Amino acid sequence: MLDLWYTEEWTDNCRFSLKVKEQIHSEQSEFQKIDFFKSEEFGTFFTLDGLMMVNEKDEFVYHDMITHVALATNPNIKRVLVIGGGDGGTVREVTRYPHIEKIDMVEIDERVVRLSQKYLPITASKLEDPRVTLYFEDGLKFVEESAEGSYDLILVDSTDPISVGEGLFTTGFYKNCYRVLSDEGILINQHESPYFAKYAAEMKKAHNKIKNLFPVAKVYQFHQPTYPSGHWLFGFASKKFDPIADHQREAWEKFGLKTRYYNSDIHTGAFALPTFVREMLEDVEG
Amino acid sequence: MLDLWYTEEWTDNCRFSLKVKEQIHSEQSEFQKIDFFKSEEFGTFFTLDGLMMVNEKDEFVYHDMITHVALATNPNIKRVLVIGGGDGGTVREVTRYPHIEKIDMVEIDERVVRLSQKYLPITASKLEDPRVTLYFEDGLKFVEESAEGSYDLILVDSTDPISVGEGLFTTGFYKNCYRVLSDEGILINQHESPYFAKYAAEMKKAHNKIKNLFPVAKVYQFHQPTYPSGHWLFGFASKKFDPIADHQREAWEKFGLKTRYYNSDIHTGAFALPTFVREMLEDVEG
Missing domain, CATH: 3.40.50.150 (Vaccinia Virus protein VP39)
Structure with a gap:
């Protein structure tokens, strides 16, 4: 089974990771990097410049x-x-x-x-x-x-x-x-x-x-x-x-x-x- | 530099990781596995059976x-x-x-x-x-x-x-x-x-x-x-x-x-x- 994780560095010393089912979109817009993912626990979520913005769970x-x-x-x-x-x-x-x-x-x-x-x-x-x-x-x-x-x-x-x-x-x-x-x-x-x-x-x-x-x-x-x-x-x-x-x-x-x-x-x-x-x-x- | 991380599986789909400076103690007691660590962000902390119990930061x-x-x-x-x-x-x-x-x-x-x-x-x-x-x-x-x-x-x-x-x-x-x-x-x-x-x-x-x-x-x-x-x-x-x-x-x-x-x-x-x-x-x- 695919073992794919999204990890955010909350600080240099602390990381938060979510298991991802698949990445459904990725692009560099005029302003930032936009990535959308699907996950089991958090549903669909997206990141801007690699930082969690919104997910369906919370x-x-x-x-x-x-x-x-x-x-x-x-x-x-x-x-x-x-x-x-x-x-x-x-x-x-x-x-x-x-x-x-x-x-x-x-x-x-x-x-x-x-x-x-x-x-x-x-x-x-x-x-x-x-x-x-x-x-x-x-x-x-x-x-x-x-x-x-x-x-x-x-x-x-x-x-x-x-x-x-x-x-x-x-x-x-x-x-x-x-x-x-x-x-x-x-x-x-x-x-x-x-x-x-x-x-x-x-x-x-x-x-x-x-x-x-x-x-x-x-x-x-x-x-x-x-x-x-x-x-x-x-x-x-x-x-x-x-x-x-x-x-x-x-x-x-x-x-x-x-x-x-x-x-x-x-x-x-x-x-x-x-x-x-x-x-x-x-x-x-x- | 040593790149050592303690990771806790909050669920099968979600992990929390702390950067560790060194492990200072590890033992299996009569009841559980006890591990003590030093870290930059969270100071000294210990885990029981691999789960975070207490750290100096919070x-x-x-x-x-x-x-x-x-x-x-x-x-x-x-x-x-x-x-x-x-x-x-x-x-x-x-x-x-x-x-x-x-x-x-x-x-x-x-x-x-x-x-x-x-x-x-x-x-x-x-x-x-x-x-x-x-x-x-x-x-x-x-x-x-x-x-x-x-x-x-x-x-x-x-x-x-x-x-x-x-x-x-x-x-x-x-x-x-x-x-x-x-x-x-x-x-x-x-x-x-x-x-x-x-x-x-x-x-x-x-x-x-x-x-x-x-x-x-x-x-x-x-x-x-x-x-x-x-x-x-x-x-x-x-x-x-x-x-x-x-x-x-x-x-x-x-x-x-x-x-x-x-x-x-x-x-x-x-x-x-x-x-x-x-x-x-x-x-x-x-």
Whole structure:
């Protein structure tokens, strides 16, 4: 039997490997190396520049947590901007809310979208929703050119800051996010991980930039076993709403959405960070 | 340079590997294969029958979470029984409370204790505390022979149910735990993980047995990156105290303990389980 393994170097000293049934696609796009695989345990998955992005087994964790926390803090969000997220899973979760009027998705690499539509319908199938507009552009440039106050929610569903996603971790980008958000606006961004030093350094840098711009800047955690260390974070930044004090539990539950990771208790629980993470985030205040 | 890796098969389809600087000890004890290693990223670590038990990088997570949740629910606990936990980290955390009068530790394999004392002082150094008595016996037999109501807290710090730890996941064992606990007694036990099917099956079995015996039976989670999937659980069972409703936040904070993972917010947050975990646990009620 074919003994094929995909291995990701989480650090120079730590590797995570998945048994692969077959590689179903490989290409070098204009921006990055894209590889799709099938596996027994994780279903179909794809990597960008050799790093795990999305797999069928635990994509629900990431996509629940990037979307529902904001939408349960302000259930009146109407206009959403997704930056990155070419697999479509983030958009899929947003389309589940009937009151959302507009979803703009800006993905720099059209190939990621087209390949996800072909191989990962589990995440990509809602990109056809009539409220969704796809822009194959640089997210950095897109927010630069967007009008003030034109979105209620920005979801930054990016790769790590060490690759194509680099510009999406800069102060310039966050400033433009602030500007294009309405007065009730919320920004959710990929916030890396506290466990291994190289990711923790990026987490601290991102948090420092955001907390200097937004009156509310918090961090929440979740279990994403296929990302380095499995301990992953998102940042919640807002001009007005606090995710705990303003949590609209009942309003969210009225939507009646069935979710496999997110629920009203984890909404609060996810913001309870371990002491070592808290200290890392406070450390950047100096 | 030596390129030596320790690899653990989390499942047949998933592997986790750590770069090793050197193997510092290996033996087959009466009960299991014991191996100690040094590594750059994880410091000194040891395995039992080839499975990661304790490493210097993230042992604080496990030992914080197995001890402080119970001790912040009932700050009057005086008599503690630790079953397993040969590395000494669980005892170390319990000894930090000056009001604890007695700590009995029952470890079946004396070699684990002796080797931890030699190679892992970070966890083993408090085994000399005058309140600690070590018993090198079968934990199952020890609770069978213990008097009714003789402990306020039992901490089951065991290996997986598929090895030496098997008896510590049986109804007979849990019944004896119930009997030897005082009316205010709390039982914390290793509860495996919900992510991979083989661990989830053990989690459900353990929970089912415990909830049939104890009026309070809850489960809480934490991030343990070196255990399979990094999503790990403990069970909290009690005759009287609910870990949320009876949480003694102020009393615990008065102890003034510095902890790197546990804190009063995570005490509550850890019980907020993802929906898929909740459903697995409810599933066993039928």
